[in-house]
Amino acid sequence: MWTYNKALEYPINIKCPNPKLAKFIISQYGGPDGELAASLRYLSQRFGMPDQKAKAILNDIGTEELAHLEMVGTIVHQLTKGASIEEIEKYGLGAYYTDHGVGVYPQAAAGYPFTAAVLAVKGDPIADLQEDLAAEQKARATYEKLIDLCRDDPDVIDPLRFLREREVVHFQRFGEALRGVQDKLAQKKFCMNDMKPINKKDNDDCGCNN
C-alpha cells in the first residue's frame, strides 16, 4: 500500500500561465513515454520478477514515478490555471478545453487518451527489464524535447530538468537489476515460475521443496 505525502518531490512554482506549453507537457502525464505509463509498467511488472533486487527496484521506481506524475500534473495545472479563454484558443487548446476544461486529463501531446497499449508486461524478467531500460531513455528524450520547447520559461525548465535527470538514474538502476537477473538465471539450480528448474532436467532436485 501507499501513503500520500503532502509535498511535491521537487518544488514547482510557475508564475505565468502558458497553455501552449501545457499542451506539450501533458504528454508526460498520459502519453506513450509519460509518468502514468511508467508507474503502471513497473508496478505491474514487479509481480513477475525472480529476484529480490529486481522486485525492489521496480517497486521503488514505480512509486517514484507516481510522484513524478503528480509533478507533471502540477506543471500542467499551473500553466493553465488563470489563462484566458483567448489564450486557450490561440494556443490550440480549444479542443482540449471542450472536453476537459482546464482539468488535467491523461493524454498524449497529439491528443489521444492514455492507453495501456503503450506499456508491456511480458512476464519475462529479461524482456521486461529491457523494455524498462528503453522506456527510461524514451522519457529522457521526451524531457529534452520539452526543455527545448519551454526554453523561455525557467520556472518550467527547472522541474523538467529534475525529471530528466531522474530518468538517467532509473536507467542506471534498471541496468544493474538486469545484470542481477541474468546472473540469477545463469545459476544451475534456479527455479522460475512453474517451480521447475529452467536449466536442469525435470527430475533433478532443484532445492525448491517441491
Add this chain to the structure above:
Amino acid sequence: MIDDNTNLDNCNCNCDNCPDSTRREMMMKIRELDFAIIELALYLDTHPEDEKALCLHKEYCKDVKALKDQYQKVYGPLTIKYPCNKWRWLEEPWPWERGNF
C-alpha cells in the same frame, strides 16, 4: 496573473523577513532529505552491501523524522498518519497549489 496566488502563507518573495521563511527553510530541508532517502534507497536496492550508503540512509531517516515531527506540530500534517485534535488535513493548500513551496 495567476488568480489563486493570494494565499498569505505563500508570498513567494524569498525575503528573510517574511514570517514564512522558517517554514520555507524547513520544507526545503525536508524535501532534500526525502530526496536523498529515495536516491539512497534505489541505490541500495541494487547495492545492498554498501555500508556507507546504508549508514547515510539511516542518518537521513533519523533527521527527516525529527524535522517532520517538528514541522507537522506547527504547520499541520504531511500525511494522514499524523494524529491531530482537529482535522487539519484540509487546512493547508495542496502541493499543486503551491502549498508547501
